[in-house]
Amino acid sequence: MEKECADVKCPIHGSLSTRGQVFEGIVVSDKMQSTVVVEMKYSKKVRKYGRYMHASSRISAHNPPCISAKTGDTVKVMECRKLSKTVAFTVVEKMSGQENKTEKPKKKAVKKSGKKKAVKKTARKTLKEE
Numbered sequence: 850m851e852k853e854c855a856d857v858k859c860p861i862h863g864s865l866s867t868r869g870q871v872f873e874g875i876v877v878s879d880k881m882q883s884t885v886v887v888e889m890k891y892s893k894k895v896r897k898y899g900r901y902m903h904a905s906s907r908i909s910a911h912n913p914p915c916i917s918a919k920t921g922d923t924v925k926v927m928e929c930r931k932l933s934k935t936v937a938f939t940v941v942e943k944m945s946g947q948e949n950k951t952e953k954p955k956k957k958a959v960k961k962s963g964k965k966k967a968v969k970k971t972a973r974k975t976l977k978e979e
């Protein structure tokens with residue numbers, strides 16, 4: 850990272866050490882002060898039907914000022930010590946921000962040529978984006 854910050858809880862410039870689990874997810878909310886909500890998508894096997902269903906879980910993670918991830922960013926999150934009641938993860942890396950957003954509209958434009966209703970399409974898009 851080029852930017853430096855004075856955040857003690859920054860994994861790069863501060864004294865915070867990371868260990869344990871590593872996740873990649875998408876930032877869903879950046880409204881909190883130096884905290885971000887990250888949503889992770891995964892597929893979960895349903896035994897009864899022998900198929901997979903989409904599942905997601907949300908984690909609140911510390912967002913150091915040198916990274917300053919914003920809503921829509923794909924982000925790498927690592928486990929650390931408990932920083933607050935709900936925060937036990939910290940954002941380590943911004944994987945991509947605007948790149949994904951520019952790619953998706955092109956795919957949507959192709960889909961619009963189909964005959965199906967627009968309302969259903971939007972529902973499907975959101976499912977696929979997950």
Ligand SMILES: [Zn+2]
Binds near residue numbers: 861862
């Ligand atoms: Zn920093």
